[in-house]
Amino acid sequence: MRVEEAPEGTYSSRIHIQAPVDQVFALLTTLEGIQAWWKGSVSGDPAELGELRFGIHDSDDYTRIEVTARVFPTDVAWSVLEDSGYGGEWLNTSMAFHLQEELDASTLLSLHHQGLTPLLDCYADCASGWDQHLQDIKQAAESASG
Template sequence: MNVHSPLVIDLADSLRYRQACDASTQRVFAALTQRDLIQAWWRGTVRGLGTIGGQLQLCLEGTRPGIVVEVTQAADGAVDWLVTDDRGHDGEWRDTVIRFRVRPCGGTGSIIDFEHEGLTPAAACYETCVWAWQGFLGQLAEVAEGPVKAP
């Protein structure tokens, strides 16, 4: 399984990827809900709680202001983040929804279905975000698969 090359599926109303991962669904879910693990794949400062009802502040490139998300779902292999504030993309992410769906694949692996609902090709940041989400998903797989590396 080539775990660090997500399949890009971009649509008119959202950006979608499918990422294979050589880690259990539990490890992937932990990497989506535990602040220290989110920070390891996000590669910027992360503050807050990644559990349902929590709020996360995700900085860009270390400590540059980024986005604030409300965790609206975090159970049964599904994690949803509603973007409530966006200072890193000129507001283009505000009111979009970032969705992760994790399911088993093979004996010990997982598939991560990712969607950034509301991020469309009309957004000025779209091309940069296509590239950035590819990197984030590859880093998410790496974090879930093994020892956490410092950002």
């Protein structure tokens, strides 16, 4: 699912990053790249159909995802297989990242988290968390290219 097709009421956000699209793509598709912006632990296989385990900072909670799509350099999709936080509210949700190269060689990164809606107890915390992760991706990409 492309980010532009996000159903109303689900978490969606965009951020402009002053870095090349391939560099931003690497932050979503390599273990080292994800570790540069995710504040908890990350382990696993970031290849398509691989599984990643995201530890939550200062908590025993974790989320296990499957990389369901990885199309260089425009799209990355993850599907949640297991989630221990907030009573497992992320279970059966999915994230779609879409990268668009701009004319000035910068990147517009869009994120849509299908299933993350205001009806969930975690929505405010999770939306705020994604907002921060997007800022961290921007910072990691821009500091690497600057």
